Amino acid sequence: xxxxxxxxxxxxxxxSTKSTAGKRTTAKKGAGAAQGTExxxxxxxxxxxxxxxxxxxxxxxxAITPEELRGLYRDMVLTRRFDAEATALQRQGExxxxxxxxxxxxxxIGSGRALxxxxxxxxxxxxxxxxxxxxxxxxxxxxxxxxxxxxxxxxNGNNFHLYTIVIGSQTLHATGYAMGIAKxxxxxxxxxxxxxxxxxxGDVAESFTFSAVYNAxxxxxxxNNQWAISEPTExxxxxxxxxxxxxxxxxxxxxxxxxxxxxxxxxxWALERARGGEGPTLVEAYxxxxxxxxxxxxxxxxxxxxxxxxxxxxxxxxxxxxYLEASNHADEAFFAELETESETLGRRVxxxxxxxxxxDHFAIFENVYADxxxxxxxxxxxxxxxxxxxxxxxxx
Amino acid sequence: xxxxxxxxxxxxxxxxRRALESDPKVLVMGEDVGKLGGVFRVTDGLQxxxxxxxVIDTPLAESGIVGTAIGLALRxxxxxxxxxxxxxxxxxxxxxxxQLAKMHARSLGKVKMPVVVRIPYGGGIGAVEHHSxxxxxxxxxxxxxxxxxxxxxxxxxxxxxQAIQSDDPVIFFEPKRRYWDKGEVNPEAIPGPLHKARVVRxxxxxxxxxxxxxxxTCLEVASAAAEEGRNLEVLDLRSVSPIDFDAIQAxxxxxxxxxxxxxxxxxxxxxAEIAARITERCFYHLEAxxxxxGGYHAPYPPARLEEEYLPGLDRVLDAVDRAxxx
Numbered sequence: 187x188x189x190x191x192x193x194x195x196x197x198x199x200x201x202s203t204k205s206t207a208g209k210r211t212t213a214k215k216g217a218g219a220a221q222g223t224e225x226x227x228x229x230x231x232x233x234x235x236x237x238x239x240x241x242x243x244x245x246x247x248x249a250i251t252p253e254e255l256r257g258l259y260r261d262m263v264l265t266r267r268f269d270a271e272a273t274a275l276q277r278q279g280e281x282x283x284x285x286x287x288x289x290x291x292x293x294x295i296g297s298g299r300a301l302x303x304x305x306x307x308x309x310x311x312x313x314x315x316x317x318x319x320x321x322x323x324x325x326x327x328x329x330x331x332x333x334x335x336x337x338x339x340x341x342n343g344n345n346f347h348l349y350t351i352v353i354g355s356q357t358l359h360a361t362g363y364a365m366g367i368a369k370x371x372x373x374x375x376x377x378x379x380x381x382x383x384x385x386x387x388g389d390v391a392e393s394f395t396f397s398a399v400y401n402a403x404x405x406x407x408x409x410n411n412q413w414a415i416s417e418p419t420e421x422x423x424x425x426x427x428x429x430x431x432x433x434x435x436x437x438x439x440x441x442x443x444x445x446x447x448x449x450x451x452x453x454x455w456a457l458e459r460a461r462g463g464e465g466p467t468l469v470e471a472y473x474x475x476x477x478x479x480x481x482x483x484x485x486x487x488x489x490x491x492x493x494x495x496x497x498x499x500x501x502x503x504x505x506x507x508x509y510l511e512a513s514n515h516a517d518e519a520f521f522a523e524l525e526t527e528s529e530t531l532g533r534r535v536x537x538x539x540x541x542x543x544x545x546d547h548f549a550i551f552e553n554v555y556a557d558x559x560x561x562x563x564x565x566x567x568x569x570x571x572x573x574x575x576x577x578x579x580x581x582x
Numbered sequence: 583x584x585x586x587x588x589x590x591x592x593x594x595x596x597x598x599r600r601a602l603e604s605d606p607k608v609l610v611m612g613e614d615v616g617k618l619g620g621v622f623r624v625t626d627g628l629q630x631x632x633x634x635x636x637v638i639d640t641p642l643a644e645s646g647i648v649g650t651a652i653g654l655a656l657r658x659x660x661x662x663x664x665x666x667x668x669x670x671x672x673x674x675x676x677x678x679x680x681q682l683a684k685m686h687a688r689s690l691g692k693v694k695m696p697v698v699v700r701i702p703y704g705g706g707i708g709a710v711e712h713h714s715x716x717x718x719x720x721x722x723x724x725x726x727x728x729x730x731x732x733x734x735x736x737x738x739x740x741x742x743x744q745a746i747q748s749d750d751p752v753i754f755f756e757p758k759r760r761y762w763d764k765g766e767v768n769p770e771a772i773p774g775p776l777h778k779a780r781v782v783r784x785x786x787x788x789x790x791x792x793x794x795x796x797x798x799t800c801l802e803v804a805s806a807a808a809e810e811g812r813n814l815e816v817l818d819l820r821s822v823s824p825i826d827f828d829a830i831q832a833x834x835x836x837x838x839x840x841x842x843x844x845x846x847x848x849x850x851x852x853x854a855e856i857a858a859r860i861t862e863r864c865f866y867h868l869e870a871x872x873x874x875x876g877g878y879h880a881p882y883p884p885a886r887l888e889e890e891y892l893p894g895l896d897r898v899l900d901a902v903d904r905a906x907x908x
Contacts, residue, residue: 336688347656348689352680358646359681362653369635370657388673392646399641553691554725556749560777560824562725 225426227472228452229442233500235508237447246451252515258299258446259510260524262291262503265315267528268324271535272314272331276481280539281331285312289444289476292502293409295319296449297377297471300457304345304374306367308360311349312409313379320346324531325538334545354380354387357406361393364402364460375403375460377453383414385430386422394434394466403460405453406431406468409443411475416488431468443473444502474500547573585768591624591761593735594700597742598625598662600769602632608746609654611638611647612664612700621666622702622761644674651697652681660696660746668703669712675720682751683726694749698742703731704795704845705892706759708885715882716846721753722823722855729822730776731755733797735765737820740773748776755822757795777821779829785815788839788905791830791856793819796843796893803898814902822852830856831863838869839905843893848876870908873901 230240230247269286276284287294294315301307301319309316317327321344329338330349337348350356360378367374384390385408397404410427412419419427431438437459441452449471456467474497478485510516551566583596601608610625610632616639619626629637640647644665651661665671671678678699685695705714722729728750732738738756745752774780782797783804790800797818804814817833819825834840840860842853853874860872875893883891 335690336684338690340692341656341689342692348685348693350681352676355649355677355681358649358677359653359656361646362650362655363657364653365650366654366657366659369659388643389645389649389677392641392643392649395641395643396646396650553687553689555728556686556691556694559728559750560826 225428225440227440227442228448229445230447230451231445231505231509233444233505235505235512237509237513240448240451243448243451243455246454247447250447250450252513255506255510256516256520258295258450259503259506259516260527261295261299261315261318262446262506263524263528264531265291265295265318266503267532268318268535269314271532272328273477273481275328275536275539276331281328281481282333283331283480283482285331285480286477287312287314289474289497289502290409290411291315292446292506293407293443293449293471293473296446297407297453297469300450300453301377302374302457304372305457306345306347306360306363306374306376308347308356308363308376308378309349310353310356310379310381310384311351312381313349316379317346320344322346325535325542328535328539329542332539332542334542335549354384354389354393356380357384357390357393358396360404360406361397361400361402364397364404364466365400367403368400373461375405375457377405377407377457379407379409381408381414382410382412382419382422382427383417384408385427394431394436394468397466398434398436401463401465403463404466405456405460406466407453408468408470409473410470411443411473413475413479413485413489415479415483416485418489426470428468428470431466436466436468438468438470440470440472443471444497444500444505446502446506473502583769585766585770587764587766588735589762589764590732590735590738590757591622593739593765593767594624594742594756595626595628596767596769597739598628599631601660601662601743601746602628602636605660605746607659609636609638609659609661610664611640611651611661613640613642613647613666615639615664620664622758624700624702624756624761625664644670644672645677648674648677648682648697648699652677652685652695655695655697656693660698662698662700662746664700666702667709667713668701668715668717671699671701671717674699678721678727678751678753679724683724685726686750687726695751696746696749697751698745698748698754699751700754700756702758702761703755704757704759705882705888706795708888710885711882714885714888716755716844716877718753718755718822718844719846719851722852726751727823728752728777729755730820731757731794731822732820733757733760733782733792733794733818735763736767736771737818739767739769740771741776741820744773744776755794760795760798763798777824777826779817779819779821779826781815781829781833782818783814783816785813785837787813787837788841788902789815789817789830789833789837790841790843790898790902791817791819791833792843793822795845799893799895799898800843802895803902806895806899807902812902812906825852825856827856827859827863830860834860834864835867838867839908840868840872841875841898841901841905842872843875843898843901844877845892846876847879848874849879851876870905873905875901
């Protein structure tokens with residue numbers, strides 16, 4: 187009876203919501219309100235840099251050394267520096283486009299550093315921090331954004347798959363790869379990155395179904411950065427995203443995506459489940475895209491400064507710095523050296539991009555097929571003849 | 583297995599069995615392919631003999647089937663996936679076009695995609711909507727894919743072997759209305775190349791080019807035409823991407839007339855591509871424009887109308903008459 191009467195009231199409630207649709211904050215609260223309260227984040231470091239206890243997840247970072255903490259800080263700082271350099275290179279016309287990860291460093295470094303070498307990563311096109319953790323040279327990431335290739339690294343070289351631009355497609359590849367690991371009897375795991383926008387894609391739902399049914403060792407790592415270009419998360423979902431996992435039969439957890447320690451701990455837990463034959467896990471890293479979707483985007487058309495300022499106070503790098511300083515795990519010399527290292531990285535990336543040659547024209551026809559194709563051969567020959575027709579000097 | 587006569591569906595079954603036996607990385611995946619053996623029984627008995635880990639009943643999600651097959655291929659497996667019917671492939675079209683086809687190129691050749699997508703296709707079995715279509719041109723337009731379609735049991739056996747061995751993704755269109763047609767399969771034979779056409783009946787007056795289910799129709803047309811004193815050559819193209827244009831050219835230079843036959847709609851069909859290229863290659867040999875016979879620019883009709891829609895003996899003969907009238 188209660189359920190029925192609630193259902194009957196729903197349309198009237200939606201109608202009244204419509205009149206206040208312009209008030210984004212109100213609408214946003216509605217998503218959590220559907221479940222009663224805003225869900226708790228797993229958090230080990232507060233925005234002020236205070237370490238808080240967590241009975242469930244502390245053990246995954248209990249053994250972490252000051253050196254490792256400094257390492258996480260260094261990873262985040264260098265990733266942000268690389269990212270800023272890439273944005274600048276786009277503004278200078280050296281790159282056609284750049285998708286900045288600004289604000290998401292903790293989610294990417296925390297999860298990336300939880301991985302073992304033999305684990306496999308399926309990224310979107312924004313996982314520059316994870317690529318860094320995998321040892322992919324940052325300059326390799328820039329080839330596709332400069333337009334010289336569509337992915338310049340060997341996926342098997344660092345167990346880091348090519349960037350995937352079609353939203354959500356890679357979650358199925360990750361699931362298939364994980365099914366293969368299970369068939370091989372190996373104890374490695376797979377991590378699939380995607381965003382709040384991708385959570386609406388059918389492929390993501392299908393990857394949840396397949397991984398659950400086959401108990402595949404995969405961690406779904408959703409960086410909920412609140413915005414899918416101009417669409418806020420409430421345009422994708424009426425429930426907190428981590429709760430989607432429950433309907434598929436595996437656990438989901440929401441972690442503070444700006445807390446590198448919490449992201450490290452939660453991802454380690456999820457990977458441990460995968461390795462132990464307990465199947466998939468959904469991690470929702472609750473974070474914020476501080477910059478534009480890409481360099482082609484203009485966020486001022488759809489969001490105000492207030493929100494950004496509120497998130498700036500929760501900056502992932504700042505909070506770890508506060509913690510390192512307060513606990514005397516890092517001194518001035520460390521920060522100064524890192525500053526120098528950052529500038530060296532920026533310079534190296536800048537020089538490498540500017541020196542990146544345009545591909546040979548015949549690259550169009552290369553690698554279309556592994557075993558060749560008569561039509562590609564024919565068209566390559568036609569193209570060569572056409573090009574050669576300019577070489578006889580008559581055109582000059 | 584000694585040489586024996588078997589149905590086309592059984593030939594594919596035997597070919598899959600041989601691949602599963604000889605390479606532990608080969609997997610068979612799809613809806614109902616396990617216990618049931620597939621709705622056409624093409625995978626009959628394979629799960630019983632090779633286990634659920636290698637012959638996999640999947641959730642009913644075509645994008646998921648192809649997407650996970652891509653992941654398995656990245657892990658070193660060679661998945662052979664079944665799409666239950668032609669009209670059901672479209673949820674997987676995104677994965678096939680944006681991911682499967684491009685992975686080798688975008689990885690600069692570092693990643694291979696040895697995935698076979700089996701699709702029973704075509705009409706003539708009195709089925710309901712979405713069970714009788716011929717979408718091969720929608721795939722042939724995509725670089726990175728190879729498209730083949732056998733017309734007989736022996737080709738079905740050998741072309742499946744070769745498709746599985748290919749390091750490129752192959753869309754394997756199975757002529758479902760010919761599943762029960764029998765032919766001799768000799769597993770000791772040495773097959774010809776996968777993408778080469780074959781002259782299945784020699785003639786001098788006109789070339790009929792077809793693949794898959796229409797090869798048999800064209801052979802019947804040639805027999806009927808012979809009774810009227812016309813000597814037609816029939817070319818089984820076998821492969822739609824790449825197309826063996828050299829073989830078509832050689833035949834047309836001899837016969838000077840070409841009619842292309844397929845069940846798929848004529849508009850933007852493979853016949854259009856063949857007509858354009860053969861006109862370029864054989865302009866001074868042709869005595870008539872290249873004619874096409876195929877489906878109409880209309881949704882595949884209800885079963886009671888499909889005989890009017892599909893190219894049959896009389897419609898192909900009509901095109902032959904028109905070509906010879908020039």
